Amino acid sequence: MQKKNWLGVFVMLAVAAIAYLPLAHQFGFLNDDWYLMFDAHVSGSGFFHEIYSIDRPLRGYLMQAAFSLFGLNPFNYQISAFVFRVFSGLPCSGCSTNCGARVNSII
Amino acid sequence: MAAILFLIYPGFLSQINPIDYQAQIFSLACGMFSVALTIKAIRAEKCLSGLSLPSYPFAWLDISRMVEYFIGFEVLRLISVGILYWREHEKTITTRLTSAFMAFLPFLASAGGFLIWRLFFLKPSAKPPMSVYKFRNYFHPRLPRSGG
Numbered sequence: 001m002q003k004k005n006w007l008g009v010f011v012m013l014a015v016a017a018i019a020y021l022p023l024a025h026q027f028g029f030l031n032d033d034w035y036l037m038f039d040a041h042v043s044g045s046g047f048f049h050e051i052y053s054i055d056r057p058l059r060g061y062l063m064q065a066a067f068s069l070f071g072l073n074p075f076n077y078q079i080s081a082f083v084f085r086v087f088s089g090l091p092c093s094g095c096s097t098n099c100g101a102r103v104n105s106i107i
Numbered sequence: 108m109a110a111i112l113f114l115i116y117p118g119f120l121s122q123i124n125p126i127d128y129q130a131q132i133f134s135l136a137c138g139m140f141s142v143a144l145t146i147k148a149i150r151a152e153k154c155l156s157g158l159s160l161p162s163y164p165f166a167w168l169d170i171s172r173m174v175e176y177f178i179g180f181e182v183l184r185l186i187s188v189g190i191l192y193w194r195e196h197e198k199t200i201t202t203r204l205t206s207a208f209m210a211f212l213p214f215l216a217s218a219g220g221f222l223i224w225r226l227f228f229l230k231p232s233a234k235p236p237m238s239v240y241k242f243r244n245y246f247h248p249r250l251p252r253s254g255g
Contacts (some may be wrong), residue, residue, distance in 0.1 A: 016114050020122065030124035037126065055229070056174065059130040066129050074126065081125030081132045088136040089114030091143030 009090070016086045024078035033074070040067045131174050138180035145184055149191045149210060175225055181218045185211055 029037060039047045045067040049060035070076035125132060192207035 012111060012114060015111050019115050023123075027123050029126065031127065033124050033126040056130070059174070062130050062133060066126075077125040077129060078123075081122060081129065084132045084136040085114060085122075088132075088139040089111065091140045 012089055013086060016082065016089065020078075020082045020085060024082070025075055027078060028074050036063070037072055041072060131177075134174040134177045138177050142180060142184045142187060145210075145214075146187050146191065149188065175221075178218055178221065181214055184214055 036048075036051070039051065040063075045064040048063040048067065049057070052058075052060040052063070066077065066080065070080065122128065122132070188211050189207050192203045192210070195203055195206075198206075
């Protein structure tokens with residue numbers, strides 16, 4: 001059973017890697033990334049609070065932490081996005097068992 | 108299979124610029140994690156103890172002041188909770204509905220509180236910082252220019 005779980009995690013990591021990583025190292029800054037990175041580079045990561053205070057205040061804290069960790073290297077952000085996507089799929093593996101039976105019971 | 112589906116769905120067209128969309132991708136992970144914890148807690152019949160508690164902060168993180176449209180996760184949660192309680196055929200319909208509502212109540216309070224704050228109390232600043240607008244206008248010259 002334990003082996004089966006790890007196999008599932010490995011399959012999910014492999015699928016996510018195929019979906020998100022092959023070209024990740026080739027991507028640079030796109031669209032709004034430019035001025036976000038410019039502002040943070042020139043004014044410091046605290047500047048994100050000023051940008052996002054308009055509508056999404058908590059986002060400033062996340063971007064501040066991300067910029068402090070990853071700096072100006074876009075590849076680091078690609079990797080963290082990959083990790084977050086894996087984490088958004090992994091929890092479902094734990095609650096999807098007997099999903100079919102559950103749906104059948106409702107129908 | 109469901110887990111693999113959620114690895115790639117919902118897809119973000121802007122997954123390739125994760126600097127700007129870091130918050131969205133992070134919120135998606137928080138939302139999925141929170142809904143999964145809620146389902147786990149109900150299935151383990153520990154709705155108000157251990158397992159369900161961590162789902163509250165994650166639910167708060169995914170919508171509250173991070174990315175407001177992830178409030179849609181609460182609909183997914185409501186449907187999931189409803190399905191799980193609907194399966195308890197030995198109980199009356201009223202009991203099932205009441206149990207589902209009680210399990211969903213903390214999240215309803217959280218989402219409702221957020222909506223009230225977002226609609227009535229958030230005071231957006233008059234305009235974004237100047238340098239942001241300078242660059243936005245440089246890359247998107249057709250957008251209206253700021254007044255300042």
